Amino acid sequence: MRIEYFQLIDRIVDLDLAGQTIRTEARVPTASTIFEGHFPGYPLMPGVLLIEAMAQTSGWLVIGVTRFTRMPFFAALKEAKLRSFVTPGQTLALSAKLLHEGSGYAVTKADIRCDNKLICNAELTFRLVEFPNAEFRASMEKMAAILEFPMGALAHG
Amino acid sequence: MPSTFDTVAKIISETCDIPRETIKPESHAINDLGIDSLDFLDIAFAIDKAFGIKMPLEQWTQEVNDGKATTEQYFQLNNLCTRIDELVAAKGA
Numbered sequence: 309m310r311i312e313y314f315q316l317i318d319r320i321v322d323l324d325l326a327g328q329t330i331r332t333e334a335r336v337p338t339a340s341t342i343f344e345g346h347f348p349g350y351p352l353m354p355g356v357l358l359i360e361a362m363a364q365t366s367g368w369l370v371i372g373v374t375r376f377t378r379m380p381f382f383a384a385l386k387e388a389k390l391r392s393f394v395t396p397g398q399t400l401a402l403s404a405k406l407l408h409e410g411s412g413y414a415v416t417k418a419d420i421r422c423d424n425k426l427i428c429n430a431e432l433t434f435r436l437v438e439f440p441n442a443e444f445r446a447s448m449e450k451m452a453a454i455l456e457f458p459m460g461a462l463a464h465g
Numbered sequence: 466m467p468s469t470f471d472t473v474a475k476i477i478s479e480t481c482d483i484p485r486e487t488i489k490p491e492s493h494a495i496n497d498l499g500i501d502s503l504d505f506l507d508i509a510f511a512i513d514k515a516f517g518i519k520m521p522l523e524q525w526t527q528e529v530n531d532g533k534a535t536t537e538q539y540f541q542l543n544n545l546c547t548r549i550d551e552l553v554a555a556k557g558a
Contacts, residue, residue: 383503383506384503384507408510408513408514409519410506410509410510410513410520410522411509411519411520411521411523411524412522412523412526413506413509413510413522415510433506433507433510435506
């Protein structure tokens with residue numbers, strides 16, 4: 309996890325296009341400027357960043373399901389529950405399931421677990437648009453490679 | 466069995482907190498009911514689920530942007546319901 313670069317997941321563990329699910333993992337860094345303010349003497353991973361981590365996990369699922377033809381932009385959040393604190397150094401297991409792929413939008417259900425304990429969960433909605441430009445698409449493909457996104461699954465899924 | 470309009474009106478009322486009695490077949494979702502694009506995503510999700518369809522919103526939006534269709538054709542509720550009925554019929558064909 310590189311919080312300052314808004315890269316909130318480290319690796320795509322599994323992408324199941326038939327089942328329309330994804331699993332990712334992320335390790336919260338032991339040190340970050342964010343923890344200096346959130347909170348002094350009591351560092352906690354901000355809940356909004358846990359939500360962003362669920363959005364990124366869901367986003368890669370949507371990119372997979374749409375075969376890299378659409379870019380999902382986070383649009384709405386429902387029923388978000390932040391159930392436990394997350395502290396520096398913890399390893400998170402994230403998962404998402406596609407509830408619906410509409411025309412120009414998608415809805416997912418996502419959660420984060422730590423040591424099998426449910427940390428947070430929510431329903432997320434995304435607007436799906438064509439990639440705005442080639443540079444942006446290339447940057448997403450580069451990130452996909454870093455995250456071990458299974459490009460081969462797109463051809464066979 | 467409720468009509469398509471009754472189902473759509475109920476969805477709009479519950480999703481956008483609009484009094485049911487103000488939602489008429491001739492109401493325009495955007496111009497009359499003030500539904501914005503984000504709220505319409507919620508409505509589309511509920512309609513897609515309720516009728517087991519996938520409304521082609523991208524295509525409709527493109528047609529409107531290209532001047533090939535008016536918003537009334539897709540977002541006036543009686544017309545929207547006609548489109549939904551067509552999609553449901555096409556699904557069963």
